[in-house]
Amino acid sequence: MWPxxxxxxxxxxxxxxxxxxxxxxxxxxGWQLYTSAQAPDGKCICTAVIPAQSTCSRxxxxxxxxxxxxxxxxxxQSMEVLELRTYRDLQYVRSMETLMRxxxxxxxxxxGSLSAKSFQEMKDRMTELLPLSSVLxxxxxxMRTIVRLREEVRNLSGSLATIQEEMGAYGYGDLQQRVxxxxxxLHACAQKLGCGKLTGVSNPIxxxxxxSRFGSWMTDTMAPSADSRVWYMDGYYKGRRVLEFHTLGDFxxxxxxxxxLLPQPWAGTGHVVYNGSLFYNKYQxxxxxxxxxxxxxxxxxxxxPGAGYNNTFPYSWGGFxxxxxxxxxxxxxxxxxxxxxxxxxxxxxxxxHTLEVVRSWDTGYxxxxxxxxxxxxxxxxxxxxxxxxxxxxxxxxxxxxxYEYTDVPFHNQYSHISMLDYNPRERALYTWNNGxxxxxxxxxxxxxxxxGGPW
Numbered sequence: 001m002w003p004x005x006x007x008x009x010x011x012x013x014x015x016x017x018x019x020x021x022x023x024x025x026x027x028x029x030g031w032q033l034y035t036s037a038q039a040p041d042g043k044c045i046c047t048a049v050i051p052a053q054s055t056c057s058r059x060x061x062x063x064x065x066x067x068x069x070x071x072x073x074x075x076x077q078s079m080e081v082l083e084l085r086t087y088r089d090l091q092y093v094r095s096m097e098t099l100m101r102x103x104x105x106x107x108x109x110x111x112g113s114l115s116a117k118s119f120q121e122m123k124d125r126m127t128e129l130l131p132l133s134s135v136l137x138x139x140x141x142x143m144r145t146i147v148r149l150r151e152e153v154r155n156l157s158g159s160l161a162t163i164q165e166e167m168g169a170y171g172y173g174d175l176q177q178r179v180x181x182x183x184x185x186l187h188a189c190a191q192k193l194g195c196g197k198l199t200g201v202s203n204p205i206x207x208x209x210x211x212s213r214f215g216s217w218m219t220d221t222m223a224p225s226a227d228s229r230v231w232y233m234d235g236y237y238k239g240r241r242v243l244e245f246h247t248l249g250d251f252x253x254x255x256x257x258x259x260x261l262l263p264q265p266w267a268g269t270g271h272v273v274y275n276g277s278l279f280y281n282k283y284q285x286x287x288x289x290x291x292x293x294x295x296x297x298x299x300x301x302x303x304x305p306g307a308g309y310n311n312t313f314p315y316s317w318g319g320f321x322x323x324x325x326x327x328x329x330x331x332x333x334x335x336x337x338x339x340x341x342x343x344x345x346x347x348x349x350x351x352x353h354t355l356e357v358v359r360s361w362d363t364g365y366x367x368x369x370x371x372x373x374x375x376x377x378x379x380x381x382x383x384x385x386x387x388x389x390x391x392x393x394x395x396x397x398x399x400x401x402x403y404e405y406t407d408v409p410f411h412n413q414y415s416h417i418s419m420l421d422y423n424p425r426e427r428a429l430y431t432w433n434n435g436x437x438x439x440x441x442x443x444x445x446x447x448x449x450x451x452g453g454p455w
Contacts (some may be wrong), residue, residue: 002147053103069160075153085316195329195377196444198392201410201429205439208252214269214319214418215432217251221327221425223277231273232257232437235321236284236418238265239293244293251437262291263298267309269419269432270324274352281323288325288334288355302355302416304348313337313367317386317418325350328375329424334379337367345370347380347398363396363403368395372420376444381406388415410440 081166107122211234218231230251232243240407245251265283272279277299278291286307290299307323313336314321324335339341345367348360363380371386384393392408412433419432422442429440 010046034378041260065160069157071277072157073159106150118380143302147156154317186189197379198376198381198395198406198408198442199445200443201392201408202441202443204411204413204431205441206406207415207437207439208254209436210254211435213416213435215435216271216419216421217432217437218271218273218421218430219248219425220273220276221423223425225425231278233266233269233271236269236321237267242278260291260293261295264289267320268314269319270321270326270335270421272325272327272332272421274327277352279325279332279352281309281318281325282322286323286336288323288350290355300353300355303335304336305357306340307334307336308338308345313343315373315386316368316371317412317416319418321418324373326373326375326421327424328377328422330378333375335373335375343367345373345380345382345396347375347396349398361396361398361401363394365394365396365403372417374420374422376422376424376442383417383420386412386417389411391419413438 049274062156080145107119133249153168165296166368209230214236215232215234217233219229223229227421228247230245230248232245232251233239233241240262241259242262244256244260245257247256250256260278260282261276266280267283267285268281270281273293276293278289278293280289280291281287282289282301286304286309287301288304289301291297292299309320309322311318311320312322315324322336326333326335330349334348334350334351334357335345336348337347341362343366345363345365346360347363348354350359351358363382365382371390373382375381378398380398381392381397382396383390385391390412391410392406393405394403396403414434414436416434417431418434419430421430422428423430427442427444429442431438431440
């Protein structure tokens with residue numbers, strides 16, 4: 001059957017048969033076909049009630065095409081996030097180029113008018129800045145790559161839209177390969193342009209004081225820049241109410257929000273919103289739940305093998321914080337502990353669609369000694385306390401399965417952190433600190449090697 005897209009939800013058809021009966025009903029697609037009256041020529045008039053913008057498919061390929069279109073849309077959104085996140089870096093490097101040119105001009109003009117000491121100082125400064133030249137050229141090349149990627153995404157989106165409209169399957173395998181290749185190239189770009197080693201945390205920025213001592217708040221790390229919705233979850237156990245504020249401004253003012261009532265209560269404060277869904281730990285279990293906000297339904301839930309729960313292996317502050325979910329530039333992660341790992345932190349990469357564990361690492365760091373943790377660019381950073389005087393003390397690198405001890409201080413203004421999460425879209429840490437919702441900006445040290453790879 002060729003597809004038929006019908007904008008209105010009600011369609012009148014001519015058909016033959018008995019009046020007053022339901023001829024066909026498909027709960028999965030939402031189609032219902034009724035006979036309703038008999039025309040003068042003896043034919044019956046049938047009413048088909050169908051979902052708006054629905055599509056009839058001849059096989060499973062239509063569903064796969066829709067999934068491919070969603071992937072392309074996600075790639076497009078990710079590119080927007082990538083450009084937003086790296087804009088400041090590019091501007092900084094360009095300002096360095098201006099400084100280099102200025103110094104070079106002054107050196108050439110100075111000739112013999114400067115003292116030997118001044119001339120040597122300027123020459124030394126110029127030598128320090130010379131490596132930035134190759135960094136700038138690499139940034140420019142990467143920005144050209146992003147422009148090409150955006151054009152490919154636009155062309156591929158058009159092809160998919162045309163095929164979906166006609167619902168043919170011409171070039172399906174080729175399109176699928178192009179989608180996968182685009183995802184891989186975008187991931188490589190994100191790793192190269194947006195990633196670096198954590199070297200600093202800014203002073204805290206208090207957004208609001210709201211709720212109890214424990215809780216979590218977040219934005220969607222995969223949303224486009226125009227989407228500034230904020231989700232708010234007060235408390236650390238048995239809660240089910242999630243508030244969704246339309247903008248950050250609305251969250252600050254406490255207005256313009258809707259409420260989601262989760263079908264299953266949560267445990268801890270380690271929740272995360274990723275690509276339109278909330279990922280959280282089901283209360284009194286080691287089950288991960290993926291709740292989709294738009295459909296207000298649980299898309300999938302799965303046990304995390306061997307993960308402790310119910311305050312078996314929490315962070316130092318307790319609060320059922322056995323399982324902590326986080327998102328960075330490379331995807332969805334879970335931080336937890338098992339008996340097999342003797343209470344040490346395990347970090348696992350999760351498939352966001354199935355919640356299956358893709359790969360796990362044993363960091364060797366005792367979870368009960370950790371105040372909180374967060375992921376940046378595939379590196380797990382752990383704080384040594386949740387109280388005043390806390391600092392980022394430990395870093396585990398998943399790309400090399402190695403670790404190091406660090407010393408990155410930050411100001412714990414309200415003396416009790418119960419949630420700390422990194423948002424790669426905004427390059428900021430979201431914190432719940434003793435009933436206050438707080439942001440920290442982070443500084444990442446990014447070096448491009450001669451081979452063009454990241455630090």
